[in-house]
Amino acid sequence: MRTSPHTRHAGTTSRCAHAHSNPSLTACFGGPRGPLRLGAAPRRSKSSPSPAVRGRDILQPPACRAAGCGGYRCVGVTARTRRGCGVGGARRPRREELVLLALASPVRFLWQWRAGSPSPVSRGGRSGGSSMSGGGGRSTAAWARWATRLLAALGCVLAAEAQLTGVLDDCLCDIESIDDFNTFKIFPKIQKLQERDYFRYYKVNLKRPCPFWADDGHCSIKDCHVEPCPESKIPVGIKAGSSNKYSKAANNSKELEDCEQANKLGAVNSTLSNQSKEAFIDWARYDDSQDHFCELDDERSPDAQYVDLLLNPERYTGYKGPSAWRVWNSIYEENCFKPRSVYRPLNPLAPSRGGDDGESFYTWLEGLCLEKRVFYKLISGLHASINLHLCANYLLEETWGKPRWGPNVKEFTRRFDPIETKGEGPRRLKNLYFLYLIELRALSKVAPYFERSVVDLYTGNGHEDAESKALLLEIFRDTKSFHMHFDEKSMFAGDKKGAKSLKEEFRLHFKNISRIMDCVGCDKCRLWGKLQTQGLGTALKILFSEKEIQNLPENSPSKGFQLTRQEIVALVNAFGRLSTSIKELQNFKVLLQQTR
Known part of the structure; x- marks a missing residue:
């Protein structure tokens, strides 16, 4: 009967819209191993080179590298922006290609950008140039500054992702x-x-x-x-x-x-x-x-x-703290039809599970009958609603005994x-x-x-x-x-x-x-x-x-x-x-x- 006030809740993960419309792109957005999980680094095989090996590899999922494409067609770029993107192409991504990848899968973009730094090698083998717009003339530092600004802009995309869209599970309402x-x-x-x-x-x-x-x-x-x-x-x-x-x-x-x-x-x-x-x-x-x-x-x-x-x-x-955790943990662990051997994601009272980021929990949840899934979602939704109220009506400051909420x-x-x-x-x-x-x-x-x-x-x-x-x-x-x-x-x-x-x-x-x-x-x-x-x-x-x-x-x-x-x-x-x-x-x- 114990839990954390930060219990996480069940739902679904969305794929990039391009992967929905073009089956050939599924490898770049999860493929047979499932869709990319929000906040998780893309899987990379042991034989795949590090994302920091070449400039183009920073934005290139392992499955795309294995397929021999430069990684750009996987995010739906047009034929015009795909020029020079043949098998083994060594050029750096254009600016519009960066934007397309960022919009298609912002979490993947963030991870890959943080995983390594761009190589100074530009198209044609010149050092110190940039090929974001198809040619040299700007330094790698300028390219890095532009990418940083793009990352900041991606905050809006991630905020929109957090608001959610689409149809809910177990019902037909969007x-x-x-x-x-x-x-x-x-x-x-x-x-x-x-x-x-x-x-x-x-x-x-x-x-x-x-x-x-x-x-x-x-x-x-x-x-x-x-x-x-x-x-x-x-x-x-x-x-x-x-x-x-x-x-x-x-x-x-x-x-x-x-x-x-x-x-x-x-x-x-x-x-x-x-x-x-x-x-x-x-x-x-x-x-x-x-x-x-x-x-x-x-x-x-x-x-x-x-x-x-x-x-x-x-x-x-x-x-907050142990007293609040114990209440929520009691609710989730002893009243939501869950066996002790299955741990909820990000529960501070649960033992460390290594690389398990919640997949085992959601596999268990999806195997339940409708009634028990509904029960869990109701409690989870109530918890989320209460957390939202606390965030929306928060003590921001108190001056001379006058609180501002x-x-x-x-x-x-x-x-x-x-x-x-x-x-x-x-x-x-x-x-x-x-x-x-x-x-x-x-x-x-x-x-x-x-x-x-x-x-x-x-x-x-x-x-x-x-x-x-x-x-x-x-x-x-x-x-x-x-x-x-x-x-x-x-x-x-x-x-x-x-x-x-x-x-x-x-x-x-x-x-x-x-x-x-x-x-x-x-x-x-x-x-x-x-x-x-x-x-x-x-x-x-x-x-x-x-x-x-x-x-x-x-x-x-x-x-x-x-x-x-x-x-x-x-x-x-x-x-x-x-x-x-x-x-x-x-x-x-x-x-x-x-x-x-």
């Missing part, structure tokens, strides 16, 4: 469609909804002990502190409401239910101990939690407090850059998009539940309640208009007995993760970890309760499918966090282009 849909339809509305009273106040117990290991003690950093909301600030409808009712009528009926239950327990007070009464309540709660994917806080506990989420935003607090490009690069993370960054970000799709699908499926007149999102302010519900239903309509939803019916679709067993295992694993959130040492991290985990758990509960949602009665509460207010608030805010992550990802793309 990243560009998600970006556009989120930016223009979802993000502005979900931001407004999160500011409404019904969704900004979240009741949570931050004092529950860790159930798995001795508590490390809470973080003493001031930014880890959570300021609870005074009772006087809580809207009367929320304060008086039940944990599983949300309309005015339901709140009135709750008072009657409480009286009836108290009378029943009081009638047998002489024969029941307090311990027995608590056992009865626990049994009822157990029956009600059979479809829950999360361990819910008991809102009746004296330790449960309302928190204003707008006044306690998720941001970088300085909480904002995006930290260096921190973002450390966590997500394809070179810094040896290709893991883009995998993590792909899993973020996958998680977004899952929760988007859940919102579209649960719409009928909220369209009923019995659901008011009751706070006591009739006008605001009506506006909040109208805005929520508008978001539901937008989610239904998305045409590339994840198909949850592809999960648990095999043998009924086996599918039921796997689904229960899936549910219990996730429920265990929600309990691990009580082991987080930083109160603010714990708050947002519990909320986002519970939001995802609620989304899963919705996706696997389709029949119950379809059979909901119009004008009365349903006993087949219920959502507590706690679950509703977590669902909306968790999806709001994902929407913000994808928006911040676009902002970092712009910042990276400006700073390179």
